[in-house]
Amino acid sequence: MFDDFAPLRIREVVHETSDAVSLVLDVPPDQAERFRYRAGQFLTLQVDLDGRRHRRCYSMSSAPHTGKLQITVKRDPGGLVSNWLNDTAAIGGLLYAAPPQGRFVLGESERDIVAFAAGSGITPVFSLVDAALAESARNVRLFYANRSRQSVIFARALAELADRHPDRLTLTHHFDEVSGVVDPAVVESFLDSGRDRFDADYYICGPGPFMDLVEKSVLAAGVPPARLHLERFEAPPGDTGDAATTSAATQEVVIELDRRTTTVRYRAGDTILQCVRTAGLRAPYSCEIGSCGTCIARIVEGSARMVNNDVLDDDEVAAGYVVTCQALPTSPTVRVVYE
Ligand SMILES: Cc1cc2nc3c(=O)[nH]c(=O)nc-3n(C[C@H](O)[C@H](O)[C@H](O)COP(=O)(O)OP(=O)(O)OC[C@H]3O[C@@H](n4cnc5c(N)ncnc54)[C@H](O)[C@@H]3O)c2cc1C
Ligand code: FES
The missing domain is CATH 3.40.50.80 (Nucleotide-binding domain of ferredoxin-NADP reductase (FNR) module)
Known part of the structure; x- marks a missing residue:
């Protein structure tokens, strides 16, 4: 899903305050369907800076009925991508983005x-x-x-x-x-x-x-x-999920992704997402703080605990779903399926 970040061209740059900029982005016509969004959702930008690749989530500040796709980025003091965007984003520039996601949306409710x-x-x-x-x-x-x-x-x-x-x-x-x-x-x-x-x-x-x-x-x-x-835009402080807090008994993690099954030897302290990366697999992820839901998968055997979960409700957790970026295995074997 995240292999194909699409190039979105910056159509408008609005400096909202001294430390926040709005960017109106043009979606290429062949990507229009993938980039349809619901109010409250975010997209994931991928930028190469200082010789490294970075992914950051930015919520749409526009609503779909306006026909615009706009994000608004506030400077994070000392932050890499937010300051780069505030300082350098210019009309005509390209930003690479994965399609909108997120559950912070209006439901069917009339309340x-x-x-x-x-x-x-x-x-x-x-x-x-x-x-x-x-x-x-x-x-x-x-x-x-x-x-x-x-x-x-x-x-x-x-x-x-x-x-x-x-x-x-x-x-x-x-x-x-x-x-x-x-x-x-x-x-x-x-x-x-x-x-x-x-x-x-x-x-x-x-x-x-x-x-x-x-x-x-x-x-x-x-x-x-x-x-x-x-x-949540940032991870809550506290539990960092280090090696001491995971099960020493975990031996292996079995990953089902893209119709392939891969078994990884477990390294203490790794999240399931880290295991997936160790195996050289390309699974979706974005915020890596348990906030966006991009990395959700289902545990069908064994168990894991989540360091932070702002996305899944109790029923989903009971059904085995985890945000893999926050999931630390707690059983000898864990089998996880990307559906
Ligand atoms: C679902 C979601 C939606 C979001 N929507 C928005 C949005 O609409 N608008 C918006 O502005 N933001 C949004 N964010 C936040 C955004 O994704 C970024 O996290 C934010 O812009 C900071 O990124 P950065 O690269 O500037 O900072 P980073 O470089 O990631 O740094 C973040 C902070 O950590 C500190 N830091 C970095 N490295 C170190 C280190 N080695 N040691 C100590 N401290 C360090 C920095 O000083 C900074 O304060 C959203 C996040 C999520 C998860
Ligand atoms: S990558 Fe955002 S919840 Fe895991």
């Missing part, structure tokens, strides 16, 4: 939408909000946190949406430099100001600590976990 975004987390959230307002009758309440007014991405586009849908979109900006960093009381008071907190789907995207705080507060307010949708 209200309550969205929490912070910083670059607005990217998929803007896409979702725009799509929901354009293509459904759902009401949307958006809480958007930034350090300061200057760091707000899409300030004007959001104001325009609010003007166009005064009865359906409630937009609340939060500025840390004015009101302090977001705390549980702020989230609680935003929830209180809405109609019915139980009759809504919740979407959360932003830096890890912001997401953790909002998730905890929303759950504490009694919202069922199934109503929460989270998109």
